[in-house]
Each structure stands twice: as structure tokens, then as C-alpha cells.
Amino acid sequence: MTLDGALRALPGLFAARAYLPSMGTTVYRAAHQTETGGLFTLDVAGDAGILSLYAPLAPHGETALAGACARAGGLAAVYLKRRPVEARHAANVEREYLSPPDPVWGEARPEVTALENGVPFLIRPGADLSVGLFTDARPARAWVREHASHGEGRVLNTFAYTCGFGLNAALGGAPVVKNVDLSRKVLAWGQANYALSGLPAPDTDFLFGDVFGWFTRLSRRGAQFDLVILDPPSFARSNAGTWRSERDYGRLMTLAAGVTAPGGRVLALLNHAGVTPGTFERLAWAGLQEAGRAGRITAHLGAGEDYPGATHLKAHVWSLD
Structure with missing residues (x-):
């Protein structure tokens, strides 16, 4: 698909997703790469758009594309994310x-x-990638929200970022929810998300530090959880070494x-x-076998319907004996 073709498709893409706000979701993907020939994606949060470019454009081309996205979706602002193929190092420098x-x-x-299934979240369009x-x-x-109300009483949410999973567990009724992340900044962001829903957010439920270190600490304490959520990055570097999801x-x-x-x-x-x-x-x-545990997959969850043809996200629910 050419850029012109993708632009002509934008009004139809917004129209196809018009039901989402009516269902209580105002943060979603308005145009996925499979719908734009891999050239760009457009996410919407309230009246703000986040335009991610996967192919270089001249400055006037970036502005023109952003304007077209705004007009198609009635947006008040469009923020730009330039996403190079190798963004890991470039994202820092x-x-x-x-x-x-x-x-x-x-x-x-x-x-x-903005809302996701009626749950408010703070979105900062210009803060970072x-x-x-x-x-x-x-x-x-x-x-997570549905099953927290059906017996998932103690929840550990790792690589928590802004604590979306933990928040949904708490809203579902889980009495114990612990959120773990290496960044104090995003944990504070998560506490702000809790506050939007009127939930208490004591520091003791927001655990700062390396996730692997916290697993060791919690295991030594004999802590047990009914639901553990793993949402790691695909790649990361830290003082402990390099993490690659396909290997680790x-x-x-x-x-x-x-x-x-x-x-x-x-x-x-x-x-x-x-x-x-x-x-x-x-x-x-293999990881379960190493731990001496048996288990089976009881649910496969993928990306939402606003990500047509997406294969990047895998989400498996494992029930352990």
C-alpha cells in the first residue's frame, strides 16, 4: 500500500472503530501496520493521536500525515514517534x-x-516512545479483571510499567495485588492510575527493583500467589546482564x-x-519443568480487534498443579 492509499483508508478505519468509545474505550489503535502497508500506526487517547512512523518522511511529510490523521479522527493534537528498526540504543541517545x-x-x-473498558488511565503522548x-x-x-473476581485472590504483577494489570486485578476484587518494576517513575504513574479509580495505593503494594531479585526475595519469604503476571520486554540490558525473551x-x-x-x-x-x-x-x-511443576495452557489471548492480523503478541494462561 502507498502512503496515499493509507491516507484514503483512514476515515474508514476510524469508522470501523467507532463502537469502541461507545463501549467505554477511548484509548485504542486507530490504524495498525497491517492496514497502512507497514508505513505507520496511529493510536488514539481521548482527543490526542500518537503517530508512529516505520519509514522515514521529510519534515513536511510528517506534518502533512499528522494533519491528515487529525482530520480523519477529529483529533486536537497529534504527537510523533519515529521508530527505527534498531531502536534499542537509539531510544536512549x-x-x-x-x-x-x-x-x-x-x-x-x-x-x-482516557478509558479502557471504562477504567481511566493517564496517557502522556509526548513523554516517551x-x-x-x-x-x-x-x-x-x-x-485479569474478570478472573480476579473468581478466586484469583493474591496477584503478583511483574514488569508492571504503569500497573494496568494490577489495577484491573484490584478492580476485580483481588485483596492482595503487588506491582513490581525497575522504575520508580512508572510505579508512581501506576499509583496515579489507581487514584483515578478511587483505589488506595500504598507504597507497600508497589515494589521497586529488579523483577528477578524480587522473585528470589518473595520465594525466600514463602510468599504464594494465585495469579502471577509476566509481561517482560523482549530485550533489555541491566547491571545483571542482557535479557532476551527468546532465550531467557x-x-x-x-x-x-x-x-x-x-x-x-x-x-x-x-x-x-x-x-x-x-x-x-x-x-x-521448559521453565515449569525446571521448577518441578506441572501445568497446562487453559487460555490463549492475543491482541485486540483493533490490531487486525497482528501476530506479535502472545498471551498464554497456564494453570499449575
Whole structure:
């Protein structure tokens, strides 16, 4: 598809998703790569758009595309994300170029409150390449909220980011929810999300630090959870070394199994287009075997319907004996 073709398709794409706001979701993907020939994606949060480019455009082309997106969706502002093929290093050294803090079109919307299935979230369109919520995981968050009200009483949400999974567990009625992340900044963002829903957010439920270290600590304490949520990045560097999901996910599953109560579940997510569902299942199964646990997949969850043809996100629910 050409850029002109993608632009002509935009009004129809918005029309096809018009039901989402009426169902209580105002943060969603308005145009996915499969619908734009891989050239760009457009996410919407309230009246702000987040335009991600996967092919370079001249500055006037970026502005023109942003304006077309705004007109098609009635948006007040459009923010730009330039996403190079190898963004891991560039995201650190060229952050302001890749994610300009000001909109490329329209009036500034530094912070927007948007809804997902009726749950409010703070979205910061110009803050970074990640704006506060990964909308492809909406079905998985809905699953967590539903099952928290049916016996998933103690929940451990790892790689919590802004705590969307933990918030849904708490809203579903889980009496114990612990959110773990390496960034104090995003945990504070998560506490702000809790406040939007009128939920208490004591610091003791927001655990700062390395997830692997926390698994070890919790295991030594004899902590047990009915639901453990794994939503790691596909790649990360830290003082402990380099994490690659396609290589290391089994080790993560072993640690999760060590704090999952008998009869409990692990919601394992992987955002990596290069790993097939079968390979992902084998990685997780090997991790369970290493932990001496038996289990089976009881649900497969993928990206939402606003991600047609998407294969990058895998979400498997494992029930452990």
C-alpha cells in the first residue's frame, strides 16, 4: 500500500472503530501496520493521536500525515514517534528526536485521561516512545479483571510499567495485588492510575527493583500467589546482564512457578513477532519443568480487534498443579 492509499483508508478505519468509545474505550489503535502497508500506526487517547512512523518522511511529510490523521479522527493534537528498526540504543541517545515532547500538529496535550473498558488511565503522548498503556494487551487486562473476581485472590504483577494489570486485578476484587518494576517513575504513574479509580495505593503494594531479585526475595519469604503476571520486554540490558525473551523466558517461568500456589495460574505474555506461539509454549513448559511443576495452557489471548492480523503478541494462561 502507498502512503496515499493509507491516507484514503483512514476515515474508514476510524469508522470501523467507532463502537469502541461507545463501549467505554477511548484509548485504542486507530490504524495498525497491517492496514497502512507497514508505513505507520496511529493510536488514539481521548482527543490526542500518537503517530508512529516505520519509514522515514521529510519534515513536511510528517506534518502533512499528522494533519491528515487529525482530520480523519477529529483529533486536537497529534504527537510523533519515529521508530527505527534498531531502536534499542537509539531510544536512549536520541530520545527527543524519536519522541518529540511537543505535538507535530495541533495543541499540546501533555496528559490525557482516557478509558479502557471504562477504567481511566493517564496517557502522556509526548513523554516517551511508550505513552502509558500498551493497548494490544487490552483483552489480557480484561481477563485479569474478570478472573480476579473468581478466586484469583493474591496477584503478583511483574514488569508492571504503569500497573494496568494490577489495577484491573484490584478492580476485580483481588485483596492482595503487588506491582513490581525497575522504575520508580512508572510505579508512581501506576499509583496515579489507581487514584483515578478511587483505589488506595500504598507504597507497600508497589515494589521497586529488579523483577528477578524480587522473585528470589518473595520465594525466600514463602510468599504464594494465585495469579502471577509476566509481561517482560523482549530485550533489555541491566547491571545483571542482557535479557532476551527468546532465550531467557524459560528462566522467568521457573521463577514465577516458585511463587505460584498449587492450583494457581501464570499469565505469560510475550511481545515478539519473531517467536512463534509454539516456541513460546515450549520455552514456558521448559521453565515449569525446571521448577518441578506441572501445568497446562487453559487460555490463549492475543491482541485486540483493533490490531487486525497482528501476530506479535502472545498471551498464554497456564494453570499449575
